[in-house]
Amino acid sequence: MNDLEITGLSYSYGRDVKALDDVGFSVPRGSIVGLLGPNGSGKSTLIKNVFDLLQSQSGSITVAGAPHTTSQAKREAIYLSSNDYLPEFLTAAEYAAMIARFYDLEVEHDLARELFSEFSMDGRYDDLIENYSHGMRKKAQLMVALLVRRRLTVIDETLNGIDIEALHLAEKELAGLRDEGLSVLLCTHDFPVLERLADEIVFLDHGRTVYNAPTSALVAEHGSLERMVYDYLESGDR
Template sequence: MSSLSFAYSKRAPVLRDVSFAVERGERVGLVGPNGSGKSTLIRLVADLLQIGDGGIRIAGRPHRDRTSREQLAYIASNDNLPQFLTGVEYIDLLHRLYHHRPDPARLDDLLSRYQLTSRAGDLIEDYSHGMRKKIQLVATLLLDRPLTVIDETLNGVDVDALFEFETDAGALDSSRALLLCSHDFRLLEAVCDRIIVLCHGEIVFDLPMDRLRAGYGSVAALVRHAIDLSRPTAAT
């Protein structure tokens, strides 16, 4: 994306001149305090909001092109799923929308590893919050899109599933990219090659993980420093 700015109605801008790229084979973490513009940015990438200024391209094409949207898999922060479907029916529906057929062996493996095998045939209305998040994750991992965007989806997921996700994220090949928005700093450190910190709608830091660790020690320390830098200076 390049020079991306956005405001809701006549309010103050939520995003100001945001520019960055996520390359194939890269796992990028997006982090920042509440209200920093993270979810708005992700909704713009997913074409759920209309861009104000700037542009977004996916695989070299404008993000609003149908071909571009088919390159993107997006998991929202909520768990609003069709409750009248079973878990496997939801996976099948999602993949039909992408004209994609999931590999049966891999589906069985993911359902087993994320502890959903015994409940995959149950209605989603009977799923817990964590189970809904996990079925979203399994469905999206199976899509194998060039760009996968995850917006706080892993909040509320059990620890075993988080470890499984770390394995799956680490196994992404060089043709795929991940943009992961999360407040779980441990997860970001385990999964990501690079961290972007957003504060007040602007990128404060964009650092590869090795430089981040060398300069700040941890994602938590970097975010704390970014928040301090973005605080208004008191009048004298």
């Protein structure tokens, strides 16, 4: 089964701006799929469609086999956005408990404190989020997702802005999700991270799918994901 299945997805803003044009790909169960594309390629629009934050106009989306608009699908997925707009009036402990309740879960606070310590935030779990730096907020988003461990985790540039030690640990934790049979859609421009983690790559431009292939095959063909992207951008095929 695929934990995310997108078929024929198109989306337009008004009459003139087509953000997605017949996009289709899947995130197989127990895999990490990298999502790449320049600004304006449709990545954020796609993710918002997956989470029903934008009403789909055509095509179909399923999460863990259920239509993405259903409560069943929404219980199976968690979205880590590119911004760090967290509720500043809550502590991280309160924020984690709130997110967990969305999934009818309870947070294991001792485990959460251990995780915060591992991510160099020892003693900060009970602090107000308003006192967190940008990087700390990003790490808090990631750690809460690791605590609730959904069938599908979608990460939209959340790893940008965290320190190198936390990034290394995040890679290990995301690989651990995959080892458990869970799935990740990882949207980032950090090419080395994708080469190390992603099983497959989906590369969008102007709302269309340019590449949808195993990471190893793309690296073998182009030398690196970075070279693949730059070759395409310089090719005039856009």
